[in-house]
Amino acid sequence: MPINVTKTYLPPLEEYVKYLERIWASGWVTNNGELVQELETRLAEYLGVPYVQLVSNGTIALQIALKALDIKGEVITTPFSYVATINSILWEHSTPIFADIEDRTFCMDADKIEAAITERTRAILPVHVYGYPCDVIKIHGLAERYNLKVIYDGAHAFGCEVNGDSLLDYGDLSTLSFHATKLFHTVEGGAIIAHTPEMADKILKLKSFGHRYDDYYFAGINGKNSEFHAAMGLCILPRVDGLIQQRRQIFGWYDQYLSGLELQVPQPGNGLKYNYSYYPVVFKDEDTLLRAMNELKQKQIFPRRYFYPALNRLPFVNGAVCSVAEDISARVLCLPLYLGLEETQVQAISQIVKAAC
Numbered sequence: 001m002p003i004n005v006t007k008t009y010l011p012p013l014e015e016y017v018k019y020l021e022r023i024w025a026s027g028w029v030t031n032n033g034e035l036v037q038e039l040e041t042r043l044a045e046y047l048g049v050p051y052v053q054l055v056s057n058g059t060i061a062l063q064i065a066l067k068a069l070d071i072k073g074e075v076i077t078t079p080f081s082y083v084a085t086i087n088s089i090l091w092e093h094s095t096p097i098f099a100d101i102e103d104r105t106f107c108m109d110a111d112k113i114e115a116a117i118t119e120r121t122r123a124i125l126p127v128h129v130y131g132y133p134c135d136v137i138k139i140h141g142l143a144e145r146y147n148l149k150v151i152y153d154g155a156h157a158f159g160c161e162v163n164g165d166s167l168l169d170y171g172d173l174s175t176l177s178f179h180a181t182k183l184f185h186t187v188e189g190g191a192i193i194a195h196t197p198e199m200a201d202k203i204l205k206l207k208s209f210g211h212r213y214d215d216y217y218f219a220g221i222n223g224k225n226s227e228f229h230a231a232m233g234l235c236i237l238p239r240v241d242g243l244i245q246q247r248r249q250i251f252g253w254y255d256q257y258l259s260g261l262e263l264q265v266p267q268p269g270n271g272l273k274y275n276y277s278y279y280p281v282v283f284k285d286e287d288t289l290l291r292a293m294n295e296l297k298q299k300q301i302f303p304r305r306y307f308y309p310a311l312n313r314l315p316f317v318n319g320a321v322c323s324v325a326e327d328i329s330a331r332v333l334c335l336p337l338y339l340g341l342e343e344t345q346v347q348a349i350s351q352i353v354k355a356a357c
């Protein structure tokens, strides 16, 4: 059996079937159904945020967030993320402007934002990459000073807290992805976190073609999610604390077996309650990384180069040089981390990495 970077967690089938029975009994399969609303309520409670709007994926969540805040112009974002972060900006006819990342957290460097601001800047779109927090306080200060909106791509930050506060409670809006590869998932899905009932209602309309019943407000899109997707989320949510605990154990094994190596890992500040969503390691150079990948591949082990290349280097964007992000991107590898990965497997992976170093 190959070992991939991640493996989708599936809850006990009987639990999912119980929800299917509810769907069959009601005959209601989509369009803001009972299970979607129940999941939204439970997620708001679990995450400690005021309003959660479920959508069909994490990319449409970003696009709807940009629409909901009327963003059109330049959006300052990070070069170190999954490509969906900038695709959403481009699809909404805005221009991503890159601010380089910090060497310590791999998140956007708040001290590099100001230099990227022009009279066309409308928003800042940082990513809590791997679930590690951006400098939310500094970013908030800049947004106030320059009258900019802030949207956090929180696709990796499910359940992360800083000093007891949900990381997803910052910014004008935060978005989540509930794709099958993420820590908490609904097969496909995502969410937008809002802070006022008016904004939550606007997002509800935007994701439902821009209308409610016979009242038409604006040109919306179809960003709804179905009862079948919500059912998966409702099965997983009560188990998510346990899943995080198990990931934490695997994370600890890597820490143990990789200790003493010349590998850089993110260094978040104090006060973080982490979700153990990724295990990135930065090799001393790209050659060492490629050697490790090749050795792992011989053993059917497939880590991923999250995130490579740096987004400012993509052929369809016109990004300025971001030397830190480009350097980290070339050297970073996410090691396999999923439920059911055994200590002996972590040990074997670590040994191969060690040999390559």
Ligand SMILES: *Cc1c(COP(=O)(O)O)cnc(C)c1O
Pocket: 057, 058, 059, 060, 081, 082, 084, 085, 127, 153, 155, 156, 177, 178, 179, 189, 190
């Ligand atoms: C997964 C991911 C997305 C996109 O989410 P989808 O649900 O797959 O559309 C966006 N941003 C980041 C940082 C991601 O990792």
